[in-house]
Amino acid sequence: MSEPCTDLFELLQRRYSVRAFTEQVIEPELLEKIFSQAQQAPSNCNTQPWQAYVISGERCRRFAVQLSEAVAAGAPSLPDYEVTLGFFDEYRQRQVDCAFALYNSMGIERSDKLGRGAAMLRNFEFFGAPHVVFVAMPKTFGMVNALDVGIWLQTLNLVMESHGIGSCIQGALAYYPDLVRKELGLPEDDSMQILCGISFGYEDQDAAPNKTRTVRAPLAENISFFN
Numbered sequence: 001m002s003e004p005c006t007d008l009f010e011l012l013q014r015r016y017s018v019r020a021f022t023e024q025v026i027e028p029e030l031l032e033k034i035f036s037q038a039q040q041a042p043s044n045c046n047t048q049p050w051q052a053y054v055i056s057g058e059r060c061r062r063f064a065v066q067l068s069e070a071v072a073a074g075a076p077s078l079p080d081y082e083v084t085l086g087f088f089d090e091y092r093q094r095q096v097d098c099a100f101a102l103y104n105s106m107g108i109e110r111s112d113k114l115g116r117g118a119a120m121l122r123n124f125e126f127f128g129a130p131h132v133v134f135v136a137m138p139k140t141f142g143m144v145n146a147l148d149v150g151i152w153l154q155t156l157n158l159v160m161e162s163h164g165i166g167s168c169i170q171g172a173l174a175y176y177p178d179l180v181r182k183e184l185g186l187p188e189d190d191s192m193q194i195l196c197g198i199s200f201g202y203e204d205q206d207a208a209p210n211k212t213r214t215v216r217a218p219l220a221e222n223i224s225f226f227n
């Protein structure tokens with residue numbers, strides 16, 4: 001478990017995506033505190049469009065089994081929004097590097113299609129986490145509001161890290177929204193679109209996937225300064 005920390009720069013440096021967890025559940029008081037603190041995220045006209053569904057403990061593990069079995073059995077993926085990635089040039093290269101870093105830490109060869117498939121399936125097992133949160137916003141909302149949700153996601157991410165809790169934001173958890181709605185008891189034509197999920201809990205520090213580290217591009221590749 002990481003030590004709690006309130007220094008922003010240290011948090012930014014030490015945070016990484018966690019993809020293996022211990023079974024220890026987070027105390028309900030701390031869970032509520034984390035989500036309360038993340039509520040401070042700013043948003044366009046203060047509309048706060050994030051809608052989050054947190055599933056914990058036994059129920060989380062049960063759903064992880066159900067979801068991953070359905071995915072393995074070939075359930076159709078019908079996301080609520082366009083998820084075509086279409087990476088090109090440096091974006092494609094960064095995606096390849098990121099996948100390589102993960103597979104390398106897990107000892108999976110690039111040619112090992114089965115191994116990569118099994119690693120992908122771990123997304124739907126919530127990487128063994130005792131908690132998962134599905135994140136949604138109204139179906140009629142678009143890019144501007146998705147920015148707000150993104151800001152909230154990073155706020156939540158850092159708040160979790162500051163309490164010594166590891167997490168992994170997962171776009172993959174948007175791929176089967178109907179199964180999520182069914183689990184949550186929401187109608188199929190619910191007014192919310194599921195954008196992503198986050199598996200979270202206390203990190204299993206010995207697990208291979210958690211040895212994965214990614215790097216960031218040199219500043220000039222992303223940022224231009226004008227005078």
Ligand SMILES: Cc1cc2nc3c(=O)[nH]c(=O)nc-3n(C[C@H](O)[C@H](O)[C@H](O)COP(=O)(O)O)c2cc1C
Pocket residue numbers: 015016017019098123168169170171172173196212213214
């Ligand atoms: C919007 C978003 C979606 C992501 N989706 C996934 C995912 O489906 N599965 C996964 O293992 N990691 C996912 N990640 C984690 C990224 O791969 C990770 O943040 C990136 O490689 C940088 O590594 P770091 O978080 O360890 O710094 C996602 C991250 C973000 C921000």
